[in-house]
Each structure stands twice: as C-alpha cells, then as structure tokens.
Amino acid sequence: MTITIKHVAERAGVSTKTVSRVMNGEAHVRTAVREAVMRVVEELGYRPNAFARSLSSARSYLLGLFLDDPAWSGYAAGMQRGALIRCRERHYHLVVEPLDTGTDGWEPDLMASIASLRLDGAILAPPLCAMPPLLDMLDGIGLPYVLISPGKDHQRSGSVDIDEEGAAFAMTRHLIDLGHRDIGLIEGIPSHAATPKRRAGFLSAMHGAGLPVDRDRIVPGDFTFRGGLDGGEALLGRATRPTAIFASNDDMALGVSAAAARRGIAVPGQLSIAGFDDGPTARVAWPPITTIRQPVGEMAAAAVDILIDPSYRDAPTDPRFRRELPYELIVRGSTAAPPPL
Template sequence: MAAQNKAPGGKQPTINDVAALAGVSKKTVSRVINRSEFLTDKTRAAVEKAIEQLGFVPNPQARALAFRRNFLIALLHDNPNAQTVLNFQRGVLDAIKDSDLALLVRPVDRTSDAMLEDVRTFLEKQRPIGAMLLPPISENDDLAALCENLGVRYVRIGSAPLDDAKHCISSNDREVVAEAVRRLIALGHRRIGFVRGPVGFRSAAERETGFLEALADAGLELPAEFNAPGNYRYTAGIEAGEALLSLAAPPTAIFCSNDEMAAGVMSVAHGKGVKVPEQLSIIGFDDSPTATHIWPALSTVRWPIHEMGIRAAQTLVPDFLAPGTKVAEDAVLASTFVERQSVAPPPGS
C-alpha cells in the first residue's frame, strides 16, 4: 500500500507538496487535477503517483475559485411528467458518474412572469458550469439567451431541433408518430382517435402534426369528436377515454401523445368492457415503465430520453468528463415504434 500523508511536519498534504514530490510546477499539478489534455503521459503519471503517495485530496472550493464556477451542472424543468424528468436525470448521472461533477435539479414555473428573473437569481447564486433545459422551457429563446448572457453553458432538449448542434439535443417525434399511425392504418383502422398533448408544448405539436400527416397520406381525416384534449397526465387519459368511448360510433384505435394518457384510456376501456386490442387498439408515446406495467402491454413510441440525458451532459461539459470518455456527436436521437399487445386489426376486419 502506498504511503500517505508524508507532507513536511505531518501536516495535511497540499498542492505545493505534490508539485515538489513530482518535480513539476503547481500549475502543472492543477492541470492534472482538472484533467487538462495539454500534458504528456509521463508528466501526468508522475503527478498522479505523487498524489497517491501523499494521499492528497483536491480542495473543491479552491477548484471552484480557479474556474469561477462550482462543479455543478443544473437541470431546469417544468414538466408534468415526472418519469420523463427522472429518466433524463438518470442519463445525466450516468454520463458524469466518473467525473467530479454533481447534478443540481431545479423545477421552475414557466407560467410565472418572474420565471426568467428567478432563473437568473438561481444561476448567479449557484454558479453552475452549465444548464440543461427540458421541454417545454427549452423552447423559450429568452431563457437560452439568459444563459448565454450569464456565461453559463446550456443545452436545450426538444422534440425537434431548437438551436445549433452544440446547444440542442432533439428527437424525431413527427416522423415516428406518423410511422406508428401508418401501422394502425395498415392493420385496417379507419376510425382513429387522437389524444393531444398540452397546448403550447412543441412535443405536442410535433406529435399532432405527425398524426395528421399519416391520416392525410391515407386520404383520412380526423373528425372533431375524435380529437380529445390532453395534458400528459393519467387523469387526462381518463377524461379522453370517457369522451371517445362514449360516442355512438367510437374509434377502433386511439393514439395518445404519451403513455400516461394511454394508460388512462385503457383503464376506461376495461371499465366499459371494451376489449383491448380485440375491439380497441391503443398506442402511446415514451415507452415509460407504465407501458409494460399495464395489460395488455402497450404499443408505444420509445423516446430515447435516457440517452438524451447522456448526450446532453456530454455536449454540455465534454472537458469535465473522465479521461477517455467517448463523446458522440449526433444532435438528433431517433425514436422508434415498439409494437406490443395493445394493437390488432379492427373488429370484423
């Protein structure tokens, strides 16, 4: 085992002690600690050996002062779907687990007139290296400009590109929703209901556009009574299911803009004795745990939110990640349609 705490006088070792033992400057030790790329392998190895021998532990406050930032990255969100936030957060934590970074999660109120000022105060107090913005607040250009003005790196997450590649990680919601609806049409469905996402969400608009494009390509229209409002919550799915399945001629298939609402629709179907998928096909969006925790298992669009969390962190702070971390460059991550047991041809087909 390497000897430890060998600083002169038995005191806690300092960066100066490391520099003296390694035969380098204090600045070089700092570069090794902060994982600078501008060092030879020989120099890096010498410093790391000295750090191990002395049992030196870098002072996080001193490092923060040197960078004029805390070793924090912030996740800002106002999202009604807790599972989305959790899955994204897990991706970020996976990306930074071998680094010195920590994640700070901050919910905000996008409807408040004081949102921008609240975020400004938060960023000025916490001094994070960067911020990740989840939808729908990621769609706020003023919020992105605020980060830029404060010198805080930022990455926006969206269902469509919102910024240049270094400031945005997005998915292809419109195209994959159209693919899912075309599957229903191919099975023979012509009466297809739709449960929308929240008004003002880009994701909701992208998914609705994809839905309508698939219908139009097949020469179909969406009747007004088949178009149900939603807000990404389970209760909205219950309300939509009651409205759609109480019609004299209800739809034979329903596309829901997320899995929570799809689960609500399925619950109503079970309560009314409507068999899924024999009498009603249902598709959701997200591929959250809900999709496989209900019966029949839900056909859905897999939104790569975990991978988006990883990619967002890699894009935001590539220079703070563990040495050797492979940073992918794709700014658009493809969603995929996952067909399970909740989809079948319409009755009588």
C-alpha cells in the same frame, strides 16, 4: 489511503497539470496520454475533490437540470437519471431545479438561484426549452445551456432531440398496417414543442394512406393520466368510436386504458391503444403499452457531454452541437387488428 492527483500523475508518468487537463476535458491533450491517464484513474479509483477543483478554477463543476415539474412523469425521472449518471462519469455534479414560469416573480427567483449555485451550464427540458424569455435571460447572463427536444429556437444553442414527427408517423403507420382506419389522437400540452410535431406525423400517415381525419377524432390532452382519461372518455363516448387511439405519451395511454375499462371495452380486442416515450408504466401496464421508445436518459447524457465540451461556450450554434438520437417502435400487447365489422 486517500488517492490524490499526485498519485495519478506518478503512476501515469505525466505532470499533475496534465492530469488536471484530462479530468477537466480540456482540448490539446494527445489521445494516447488521455487514455493512459484515464486508465490510471480507474485503476486507482481516483475521484477529484469538487470543492478544490472549484476553488482552483472559474468553474463550479455543477450543472443544472431545469424541469417544470421534476415529479411530473417517467419522462422527467428518466431525464434526471440519465443526466446524473453521465455527470458522475465525468466528475461533475447535478442539481435539479423545478421552475414554474406560470408564477409571478419566477425571473428574479431564477436569477438568485443561478447566482447562488454558480452553475457551469443548464439543461432545459420541455416545455422550458421553448420559452424565448427564459432563453433570453440565460443568454443575457452568459450561462451556457442545451435544449432537450426544442422547437423553433433550436438554432440558438446546442440541442438534443429525436425525429418527433417521424416517430408519430411510424406509430400511426403501425396502427394502419394492423387494419385500423378510424384512429383517434390525444394531443399533448400546446406549449410543448413535441405536440405539433406528433400531430403532423399522425396527419401525414393518415393522409398518406388516404384516410380521412374527422375534427372530433383529435382531442386535447396534457401529458397526464387525467388528460388521457378525459380524452379517452371524449373519444369513446361518441356515437361511433375509433378502433384505435394514439395518445401522445404513455401516461395518457394509461388514462385511455382506464376509460376503456370503465366502459367494458376490451383492449386490444375492441380497442387498440398506443403511447409515446416507453417509460416504466408502459411496461408494467396490462396489457403492456405499444409505444415509441424515446431514449430520454441518453438524450440527457448527450446534453451533459455538450455542456462540458471545452469548445461549446465559444461556439454554441455550431451544428455539431445539435444531435438527433434514434427512436424505436416498441410493439406490445395493447395493439392488435381491429374487430371484424
């Protein structure tokens, strides 16, 4: 038998309108009533008909997750998974939209996509979250959005992030506490809001410990394995090489590991390597990568919660819609004390 909203209302002892308000996350429903309805929903296994819901309201119950490249890394995969699970829990649907703003005509293509999908809101992952033209466009059409790890424009809407600078400081401090004094940094994409924050955390830890940072110890990267390989080759190919390298994400840390293997440099015996994100590759690498655990899935889930909050559309700049989640330093086998002089 197909379970309908009427079955839920009868079992819970409320009207179908009340059940609808609870399922839609609307305000002004007493907590006891909300909990009673949700208990019945779980007991009966009720799932709203998304098509019927969209016809009976101005909403489509569809959220968009915009990524510059959905297949880019474990970071993107973790974000998709977190958003998808939360959407299912809240009886919404998720569509993942790749968006390459480096191509001609991306603006009309995006407008056409949004118009055809009738999105209720959008989640913008980095580096899209730091693109004022894109944010201006969404503001212009009145589409609510939430930014993941934004930069300077984070005051204009809801956002979810971590303390990027503090996390990079903690990782650098870990390497210093192990005894490293010559540490290299491989940066991320310049347009990514996290890149300058992680650099600032690195420099703050080094300067706080009274350690100099030579200009050639900071090299560019792009958050890819290839970027880490090239950055590792640059740092390890110099007359004197660092005893530790902090790569701005795990994919680049794996690239550094490959560069070290090419040169016969033992990890961590001769070189310590650290990453950032704690994606699946960090755990299966050998040795496993010491990294910062960024709760990417939880961040995406929090963005979904903000978007479907009934009061968000009317108050997107309210500080309660700007959330900072905790990070965690994960120490694994890729870092150790430096080799004796």
